[in-house]
Amino acid sequence: MQLIYEQSRPGRRAGRVPTHGLPVPALPPELRRERPPRLPEVPENELVRHFTALADRNFGIDTGFYPLGSCTMKHNPRVNERVVSLPGFRDLHPLQEDEGAQGALQLMWELQQILAEVAGLPAVTLQPAAGSQGELTGLMLMRAAFADRGEHERNVIITADTAHGTNPASVTMAGFELAKVATTDRGNLDLDDLRAKVDERTAGLMLTNPSTLGLFDEGIEEVASIFHDRGALLYYDGANLNAVVGRSRPGDMGFDIVHYNLHKTFSQPHGGGGPGGGPVAVRAELEPFLPSPTVVCAGDTYRLDHERPKSIGRVRGFAGPFGVFVRSYAFMRAYGPALKDMSEVAVLNANYLLARLKDVYDLPFDRHCMHEFVLSARTLKREHGVTALDIAKRLMDHGIHPPTIYFPLVVAEALMIEPTETETKERLDEFVDAMRSIAAEAKDSPETLKDAPLTRPVRRLDEVKAAKQPVVRYAFDDESARDRIESG
Amino acid sequence: MSTAGYLSLTDADRQAMLEAIGVTSLEELFEQIPTGVRFDRELDVPEALTESALVRAFGELADRNADTSRELSFLGMGIYDHYVPAIVDAFLSRGEFLTAYTPYQPEMSQGVLQAIFEYQTAICELTAMDVSNASGYDGTTVAADACFMAKAHTGRTKIVLAETLHPMVRQVVKTYAPGFGMEVVEVAHDGGTTDPARLAEAAADAAIAIFQQPNAFGCLEPAPELAAAAAEGGALPVAHVDLASLGLLEAPGNYGCAMAIGEGQSIGNYQSYGGPHYGFLAARQEFIRRMPGRIVGETTDLEGERGFVLTLQTREQHIRREKATSNMTTNQTLLALGGLMTMCWLGPHGLRELGESCLALAGYAKERVGLPLAFERPTFKEVAFRTPIPAREVVTRARKHGVHPGYPLGRDYPGLDDVLLVAVTEKRTPADVDRLAEVLAEVVA
Numbered sequence: 001m002q003l004i005y006e007q008s009r010p011g012r013r014a015g016r017v018p019t020h021g022l023p024v025p026a027l028p029p030e031l032r033r034e035r036p037p038r039l040p041e042v043p044e045n046e047l048v049r050h051f052t053a054l055a056d057r058n059f060g061i062d063t064g065f066y067p068l069g070s071c072t073m074k075h076n077p078r079v080n081e082r083v084v085s086l087p088g089f090r091d092l093h094p095l096q097e098d099e100g101a102q103g104a105l106q107l108m109w110e111l112q113q114i115l116a117e118v119a120g121l122p123a124v125t126l127q128p129a130a131g132s133q134g135e136l137t138g139l140m141l142m143r144a145a146f147a148d149r150g151e152h153e154r155n156v157i158i159t160a161d162t163a164h165g166t167n168p169a170s171v172t173m174a175g176f177e178l179a180k181v182a183t184t185d186r187g188n189l190d191l192d193d194l195r196a197k198v199d200e201r202t203a204g205l206m207l208t209n210p211s212t213l214g215l216f217d218e219g220i221e222e223v224a225s226i227f228h229d230r231g232a233l234l235y236y237d238g239a240n241l242n243a244v245v246g247r248s249r250p251g252d253m254g255f256d257i258v259h260y261n262l263h264k265t266f267s268q269p270h271g272g273g274g275p276g277g278g279p280v281a282v283r284a285e286l287e288p289f290l291p292s293p294t295v296v297c298a299g300d301t302y303r304l305d306h307e308r309p310k311s312i313g314r315v316r317g318f319a320g321p322f323g324v325f326v327r328s329y330a331f332m333r334a335y336g337p338a339l340k341d342m343s344e345v346a347v348l349n350a351n352y353l354l355a356r357l358k359d360v361y362d363l364p365f366d367r368h369c370m371h372e373f374v375l376s377a378r379t380l381k382r383e384h385g386v387t388a389l390d391i392a393k394r395l396m397d398h399g400i401h402p403p404t405i406y407f408p409l410v411v412a413e414a415l416m417i418e419p420t421e422t423e424t425k426e427r428l429d430e431f432v433d434a435m436r437s438i439a440a441e442a443k444d445s446p447e448t449l450k451d452a453p454l455t456r457p458v459r460r461l462d463e464v465k466a467a468k469q470p471v472v473r474y475a476f477d478d479e480s481a482r483d484r485i486e487s488g
Numbered sequence: 489m490s491t492a493g494y495l496s497l498t499d500a501d502r503q504a505m506l507e508a509i510g511v512t513s514l515e516e517l518f519e520q521i522p523t524g525v526r527f528d529r530e531l532d533v534p535e536a537l538t539e540s541a542l543v544r545a546f547g548e549l550a551d552r553n554a555d556t557s558r559e560l561s562f563l564g565m566g567i568y569d570h571y572v573p574a575i576v577d578a579f580l581s582r583g584e585f586l587t588a589y590t591p592y593q594p595e596m597s598q599g600v601l602q603a604i605f606e607y608q609t610a611i612c613e614l615t616a617m618d619v620s621n622a623s624g625y626d627g628t629t630v631a632a633d634a635c636f637m638a639k640a641h642t643g644r645t646k647i648v649l650a651e652t653l654h655p656m657v658r659q660v661v662k663t664y665a666p667g668f669g670m671e672v673v674e675v676a677h678d679g680g681t682t683d684p685a686r687l688a689e690a691a692a693d694a695a696i697a698i699f700q701q702p703n704a705f706g707c708l709e710p711a712p713e714l715a716a717a718a719a720e721g722g723a724l725p726v727a728h729v730d731l732a733s734l735g736l737l738e739a740p741g742n743y744g745c746a747m748a749i750g751e752g753q754s755i756g757n758y759q760s761y762g763g764p765h766y767g768f769l770a771a772r773q774e775f776i777r778r779m780p781g782r783i784v785g786e787t788t789d790l791e792g793e794r795g796f797v798l799t800l801q802t803r804e805q806h807i808r809r810e811k812a813t814s815n816m817t818t819n820q821t822l823l824a825l826g827g828l829m830t831m832c833w834l835g836p837h838g839l840r841e842l843g844e845s846c847l848a849l850a851g852y853a854k855e856r857v858g859l860p861l862a863f864e865r866p867t868f869k870e871v872a873f874r875t876p877i878p879a880r881e882v883v884t885r886a887r888k889h890g891v892h893p894g895y896p897l898g899r900d901y902p903g904l905d906d907v908l909l910v911a912v913t914e915k916r917t918p919a920d921v922d923r924l925a926e927v928l929a930e931v932v933a
């Protein structure tokens with residue numbers, strides 16, 4: 001289909017801006033723009049058709065089942081969109097005096113209380129914009145805490161070989177060195193490897209629990225002791241917290257710092273890539289280092305506290321992604337204590353799918369899973385040349401979004417499947433039928449899988465070509481611009 | 489079964505599923521959690537609400553906020569009450585956009601991928617740059633991203649920030665810098681703007697110099713001279729700009745900047761008490777492989793048809809891990825799409841008119857408000873006035889008249905306690921400015 005720029009005709013327009021009939025003061029000539037930006041000139045009806053056509057070419061949870069492992073694609077309740085659009089939230093300026101933002105501050109305070117209860121850790125910052133920024137914040141908190149204790153030599157962070165890529169990337173951005181710990185064949189951290197690696201230079205551990213394999217680490221108490229005995233800290237990557245809400249708390253497992261992914265566990269819609277929210281909770285001893293400002297409560301009055309001398313500083317503008325807080329808090333209030341049922345059903349649904357698929361795909365870790373599980377297509381690949389990618393593409397023809405593939409890295413031909421708690425049994429059964437029929441097809445007509453998808457608006461796309469000669473913006477009819485881009 | 493929340497299994501479903509799994513109860517599935525770390529009591533959280541009760545409770549909270557529909561507001565300082573077109577609401581609530589994840593599977597995601605490609609194009613056009621990412625978190629973190637890129641590009645570690653760069657942007661850069669192994673130097677303002685000679689001196693051995701146009705005092709910096717001053721000693725000149733100004737003000741790429749960054753909220757996002765919004769980061773072609781975050785590129789499918797994919801992913805954390813250009817994964821795509829839709833709705837003429845409307849109203853405010861200007865500099869949509877009593881006190885008093893007169897700069901700048909920063913947008917009217925002038929005259933009398 002056409003780009004919006006290709007539909008542009010000089011002289012057309014959609015919006016009109018009030019001009020107020022006032023004289024326009026002159027700008028200094030050297031600061032004045034000479035050539036206008038080539039924004040499209042399109043009437044509103046054609047804009048509406050364009051974005052409708054784009055929406056039709058996109059797939060969300062609202063379209064169908066979306067078992068993208070580790071991404072927790074659960075239903076996004078529509079009432080959350082209604083309450084976030086209330087003018088009192090939507091049109092509130094972030095620099096409004098605290099006295100004029102009491103409702104917003106109270107909401108943030110109450111959200112913090114629930115997050116603290118869920119994690120079993122008392123002090124919360126809502127500021128980080130996403131899980132990965134929460135990770136970075138957590139690492140900065142560790143650095144500040146050790147600097148405060150005079151333990152400047154602690155510069156190594158240990159991550160699991162199953163970790164999300166964000167963990168090692170955050171370690172680099174925070175200026176730490178990385179060490180990796182192996183996983184046992186039951187999917188737990190290798191304690192002997194860990195004991196050998198933790199020493200006086202260790203700052204801490206970053207761990208997802210349940211892991212990206214969807215398995216709860218059965219040795220977590222021992223893991224915590226290994227670090228705490230050496231004076232190091234434990235960071236909980238909350239990407240999989242949705243498996244254990246009301247069942248087990250990171251603070252009780254021994255973690256000192258936790259981030260939450262509000263867009264996973266607490267249903268903030270992911271918007272095709274974002275926004276998210278990555279609040280961080282810590283033990284009381286680490287509270288002084290939390291980013292500034294924090295939300296505090298005195299009696300029934302709420303305010304932003306900027307007087308935080310030991311704080312690591314600010315990690316984002318203003319007090320955080322407030323609209324995300326409104327939606328997540330609405331989600332929590334719709335569940336109440338039944339948030340526990342949310343996690344239980346997520347675990348039940350995942351185990352049901354696992355039970356019904358493990359005879360047709362390889363199962364590298366044969367245990368009950370938590371909220372997600374990892375299958376492997378290595379036998380199908382060896383015997384029929386069919387890869388995890390082919391299976392993913394073929395699922396599209398069944399109207400199902402593929403699972404996460406080729407992650408975690410420790411599993412060859414990985415298919416990481418997370419159904420979430422909101423799906424009906426019928427949807428789960430449809431997925432099982434689709435996966436089983438694809439496994440059969442892999443044996444009978446593997447070429448069909450290589451051709452898939454056959455029913456999407458485009459066929460399989462050439463990602464190698466895109467990276468080799470990157471074209472990352474429309475070149476208009478300006479050949480010199482296209483040359484410049486392509487020569488990059 | 490739970491009566492709360494958003495679950496759908498019946499008792500019969502549950503039974504059938506447990507049987508298929510081969511367990512007799514849910515408890516067996518949770519046995520992998522060691523007994524010592526199980527949580528055995530009920531969560532101590534407020535009771536569940538039905539949907540209607542929830543709407544009522546949230547309505548009561550929202551009513552306790554003085555939003556810009558209840559108070560005549562002249563607050564700006566980085567977040568602005570510009571008009572958000574109706575098409576933004578209409579399309580950001582479409583489930584196909586709203587409820588999709590990052591487009592890892594391009595055949596399922598052509599809509600959002602093409603939209604991001606169109607967004608990248610619009611940002612490149614506004615800033616006169618070659619490449620834009622799919623968005624950063626906000627206008628503060630993109631500055632930290634730019635510093636990380638500059639260190640990798642120049643091998644230098646010094647960051648130079650104009651003091652007139654938004655205080656929160658400077659604070660975030662200072663939070664990130666130690667982890668990057670970088671140090672920050674600030675250049676004081678001189679009468680409301682940055683002196684190019686002072687910037688050149690500070691930037692002589694720096695990796696990057698960041699200034700803001702229009703700056704945090706609302707003043708127009710001598711941006712081309714600042715870019716040249718930074719580049720003189722080999723630092724990368726970076727402008728932090730307001731998209732709403734770029735129909736009128738020269739684009740950073742046209743005066744020698746290596747990158748253009750900023751907060752996108754003013755184009756297409758509501759104020760929302762500070763977020764979520766989108767940060768933008770655009771750069772010259774030579775920086776493409778150092779960019780953080782997602783980038784969408786054009787390609788073809790098996791049949792030669794045009795399509796779009798996430799590209800240059802070897803920069804990113806999920807492939808490159810500790811060697812990635814950033815740890816970013818979630819970004820602000822939906823908010824950036826609000827920006828794209830608004831830029832398309834405005835078109836080149838609308839964007840220019842938007843700028844002229846702001847410029848004209850700000851000029852009108854200078855005439856009507858009977859307070860001296862804090863700085864004798866040209867401005868765009870914000871004007872700093874000197875107040876005869878502390879500006880914070882002016883705010884407190886004016887709010888009692890239903891007018892929020894602006895931002896007291898002394899909150900961030902010691903010594904500017906008597907400076908009030910008044911912002912206008914095209915949504916204000918000359919009558920609104922008259923009202924502001926009247927209230928200010930009364931409260932400072």
